[in-house]
Amino acid sequence: MQLVDNDTFLSRLSSLFQSSKEHGTIWLTHKRLTHDGDDATMDVGDDTREYPCIIRVTDGEDVTFSTHITSGQLNKFLNAYGTLLKSSMNTLRKRDKKREKVRAEKLAARKQGLAEPVPIEGPKRGNGRRKRQRRVKAAQKQDAARQRMEEEKTKV
Structure with a gap:
């Protein structure tokens, strides 16, 4: 896994979306980064520390990269990231309404029976x-x- 800065992450993610436009899958993982080298514990107390976020991207094969986002950069990054996702999501597969209609008809016939x-x-x-x-x-x-x-x- 390759760690890149935020701007490089967004540009590489954009190119990955473009390359998988015809077919392919991209997995995005968002997590709070809490590893300090110690054992991780979940304290519910008054913890005032701010944790960075990590976002990972993979296509399941050879492309894998990630970025860390600090709390100060979060709003700026999320605006750019959200815009990129919205512009890239227009190639999603349409719902198969015909299959859903057949299932609904079968359920209605069963209830009527x-x-x-x-x-x-x-x-x-x-x-x-x-x-x-x-x-x-x-x-x-x-x-x-x-x-x-x-x-x-x-x-x-």
């Missing part, structure tokens, strides 16, 4: 007995599914 009771008709003995047994079993499953849905609604 639970709303309509399964008709139990036919003779208890003789021809049609097995058909009636299947319908009774389907009605029991439907009741169990309704109860599960009601339990889920009460949990939320």
Whole structure:
């Protein structure tokens, strides 16, 4: 991992966005840098120290670099960084609304199926007995599914 200054970081990140415009993935990691050489402890007390931030960038293969941002430089850096991200995010993949619509339709059909009771008709003995047994079993499953849905609604 290569540590660079803030301006170099932004220019290299911009060129990385341009190179991966057609295809590729870029991972950005933001963290508070707390390593002082000692063991890290999380004290909730009145800690007045200011910690720098570290931002890491990788494309998962050969490009990896990072920068440190002190609290005094944070506002200036975040303005430039935010502008760069907004201008680079226009190449994101569009949502697949067709697939979402199919899922929503299936869910609606399932809910409608639970709303309509399964008709139990036919003779208890003789021809049609097995058909009636299947319908009774389907009605029991439907009741169990309704109860599960009601339990889920009460949990939320």
